[in-house]
Amino acid sequence: MPSLLDLTLAEARDGLAKREFSSLELTDAYIGAMEAARALNAYIVETPDKAREMARAADEHIAKGEAAGMTGIPVGVKDLFCTRDVQTTAGSHILEGFMPPYESTVTSNLWRNGAVMLGKLNLDEFAMGSSNETSYFGPAINPWRATGQDAKLVPGGSSGGSSSAVAARAALCATGTDTGGSIRQPASFCGLVGLKPTYGRCSRWGIVAFASSLDQAGPITRTVRDAAIMLGAMAGFDPKDSTSADIAVPDFEKAMTGDVRGMKIGVPKEYRVEGMPQEIDDLWSKGMDWLKSAGAEIVEVSLPHTKYALPTYYIVAPAEASSNLARYDGVRYGLREKGDSLIEMYENTRAAGFGAEVKRRILIGTYVLSAGYYDAYYLKAQKVRSRIAQDFSTAFATVDAILTPTAPSAAFALGAKTGDPIAMYLNDIFTVPAPLAGIPGISVPAGLSREGLPLGLQVLGKAFDEETVFRVAGVLEDAAGFTAKPETWWE
């Protein structure tokens, strides 16, 4: 039998159902791997005792024939989801020590579906970053290294702890959140599958808010099928989130029929950006060929406002962040620094508690919302955002899904882009449009770069049509046959 750690979520689920191993055995294997992978700094908090307790309960449920969708499956939780009585930091000093007295809806759904919590995963501070380097708790490290080199690479971000842990076999799967690409880009950098669902598919209740009109939770897994299973266990209507969609959760796994015959797949010409590495372009062409061979029709589409997605995002997201992060004031939770007056206490607390990137975004957000600038920046950006969404509506009138690269490069070295915020922002060029339009997108590992690093392809779909996204992604995954794994250098 292969190592328990190499099983996919679907295989582990089936193995548990057939009693080939217990959840406690599977969980113990992952606890061992998690502890052995500390050099990757993927976890901020490990919860092995809780994991074993949940695994024992899962084994009892299986014994009684009461298994749910993810019973006994060990998952890692991005440290942006509030978990009752388990420290939740959002990767920030300002929330260090915060013990939520409640559980987020998405994690509640996972536990109700039988999943087992291994711990809380590292991330960019308040999910603001594309490399996990803005975390107060230090960067998470990518288990992948370029062929013949030992330079440390970033795992992507903001869900960098999630992608690092799943790629290192230190979690079977993990939750992520995506505001501008924070699930899909780290999945691409670590050779994994990452899905950002339609806005409203997963409840945002109990997730530390970054940009509320963009934030969505989703799964990071090793296969498309695993993502379909995990999304089913995370999603669902929640009256506690006013933007939660009151529609039924389909059986996403069933949508993976392997049949894309007759489907129309759009390829947006505007994504062929200047300076895109040849190998990314080649991989994209390969993806088109794979889908064509499977019977789909490739159609060129135009998304004319694509180049404005990043500047729009860098107004809308900081504006919403500046409002959301106003709550960290040293009064109700987290850090408090001394001050002679209440205002001084606020100012000192926030100066000490937030890192440089978070401060930068709060200041930009405050500026674009301030009197005299609101119309020129924020209102303008929301109008351009309407245009970006219209571009997608027009395209989806003629195609069923859209195929693009996930990121303009493979994983880069730690520190390579920290000095230049714009260079870091450009990482999200292909992932930012989907959250601006509220549509679902998935990254599928599709090949290796010349340096031996994973590259992903992205499939975008219509709002609430994750089923088509999964179907197309499944066919891509089969055709790509991506089986590469990082070598275990961290133990």
Added chain:
Amino acid sequence: MSVDKATVARIAHLARIAVPEENLEPLAAELNQILAFVEQLNEVDTGNIAPMTSVADMTLRRREDIVTDGGYPEDVLKNAPAAEHGFFAVPKVIE
């Protein structure tokens, strides 16, 4: 449009973040870099376009105006840096 030191000091105060004098200049440079980047939005004709107010095609639900939660002040205060007599405690705000 670009920001100067005085503007950075003003927005930092609006955002309630203490910024030491020597950091104002470098911060202004960083913010100007970002503002120059977003400036390209002015190329887009948005004459008859309504600003996006909701990314999803939905109207906000209403609910009954009734209390559905509460009754556990200890939980609410548990994470507070300072709490007294069942309240959050802050530096004195009136003389």
